[in-house]
Amino acid sequence: MPSRLAASANPTNLLLLLALFCCHPLSILLPPSWAWENGVIEDGDVIALGIGFAWAFFTWLRARPSQVALLARAVLPIWFILIGRELSWGAVLFAPDHMTPEGPVFTSHHLWYRPFVTPVLCALFAWSGWSAWRCRLDKQLYAVLERGRFPWMPMLIVLAAALGSSCAESHLSYCLATLQNQRFEELTELVGYFALVAVQARVLRECQGATSPAVDAAAALQPDVR
Secondary structure, eight states: OHHHHHHHTSHHHHHHHHHHHHHHHHHHHSOGGGGSTTSHHHHHHHHHHHHHHHHHHHHHHHHTTSHHHHHHHHHHHHHHHHHHHHTGGGGGGSOOSEEETTEEEOOSTTOTTHHHHHHHHHHHHHHHHHHHHHTTHHHHHHHHHHTTOOOHHHHHHHHHHHHHHHHHHTTOTTTSOHHHHHHHHHHHHHHHHHHHHHHHHHHHHHHHHHOOHHHHHHHHTSOOOO
């Protein structure tokens, strides 16, 4: 038990927890424009998601053809989808459709490739599910849980950030003042994304460390479908 508590109290977890607690006071202090669409905080969201994507991508390149590589490949489409969502599927790269008191509004309806977004999303989800099945994601996660090495603290921070963001997005007046909703929502999303990166990093590291040479040799005999 002490070792698990010590693992939960590592600097990364403490920093994420501190950042989560700072979301509310920062939502009061920061300029409203920071939380606008395509603003500073949203740029931070894309950076966090890009780090998660890059981490999974380079793990896949380095660990091939082991099961860990397939696990990293399984989450690549998820990061890509989250990045696309934050960029409004590319709409934020163009001029805003119109301005409101809460900032610029970007919509993807005018994009020529908009009809293809949904089929591409379905294909990415299918690829992710197939890769998760091939790497036996359930067994790898169970092994991490069995060793007591699952990153519970950052996972709880992800859930808490999602709850805070949902609370702000639903405009619950007893949670936040109306003018703070957007800032609080974006700040909690930012913390949640970085916590998700921490969860991935820990799981990939634990799965890679638990992979024995015998398992890697067996995986090397299987065809690597890319």
